[in-house]
Amino acid sequence: MRINVLQHTPSEGPGSIADWAAERGHDLYIYHPYQFNGILPTADETDLLVVLGGPISPNDDLDWIKAERELIAQLLKAHKPIFGACYGAQQIAKTLGYQVGKAPHKEVGWAPVYRQSDVIPNLPEQLTALHWHEEMFEVPKQAQLLFTSDLVHNQGFLLGNNVIGLQFHLEPKLLNVRTMTINDGAYALTNNALHQTPEEIRNLPVPKENREMIYQMFDYITKA
Incomplete structure (x- = not known):
């Protein structure tokens, strides 16, 4: 299987998604459309698409952001697996015609999310996830709500x-968290409803079950 990853900032990489790909014997390719003139894979060369987070918004008027949605639309039509984290989940929702706008609270740091569906096996009722956002997607009517949090319902x-599509991050490993907080830590310092500093975020241990849940979710969408 060829897994094409769309990465949108140097500080937010695939983390444990790359571990899952390697252990399952899949080939991983990482694209950086924000930096390299909007270079994207084609639908034909994509068996699984991963759309990661970033400092941009699906509402930004950029050609490569629109091109990403064209790719997502083609893959949705072909019923190929897609995983979106944060901005990536918002891109999927916007591709389907749903709104992306300001969340009721800006969340930056570690906070619980609560399972709302039993469809995917073995997901716990609660996970501690890394949040790094101030926008929120509208849940597509044809989709099931999968998670909520205390501050933002559509997770x-x-x-x-x-x-x-997940509004939060389960994929970061310790190195990813360190990279996010040292390079983009200023984002946590203004209007952050979780009231966590970059140092506090960095010093909290990454829950080991987050990696397990990434594996569970990716196994689910690729065996569908």
Whole structure:
């Protein structure tokens, strides 16, 4: 399987998604459309698409952001698996015609999310996830709400049996968290409803079950 990853900032990489790909024997390719003139894979050369987070918004008027949605639309039509984290989940929702706008609270740091669906096996009722956002997607009507949090209701959705969008991050490993907080830590210092500093975020241990849940979700959408 060829997994094409769309990465949108140097500080937010695939983390444990790359571990899952390697252990399952899949080939991982990482694209940086924000830096390299909007270079993207084609739908034909994509078996699984991963759309990561970043400092941009799906509402930004950039050609490569629109091109990403064209790719997502083609893959949705072909019923290929897609996983979106933060901005990536917002891109999927916007591709389907739903709104992306300001969340009721800016969340930056570690906070619990609560499972709202039992469709994916073995997901716990609660996870401690890394949040790094101030926008929120509208849950597509054809999708199931998958997670909520205390401050932002729309935290995750499952579309059919092959598309997952999460407003939060389960994929970061310790190195990813360190990279995010040293390079983009200023984002946590203004209007952050979680009231966590970059140092506090960095010093909290990454829950080991987050990696397990990434594996569970990716196994689910790729066996659909």
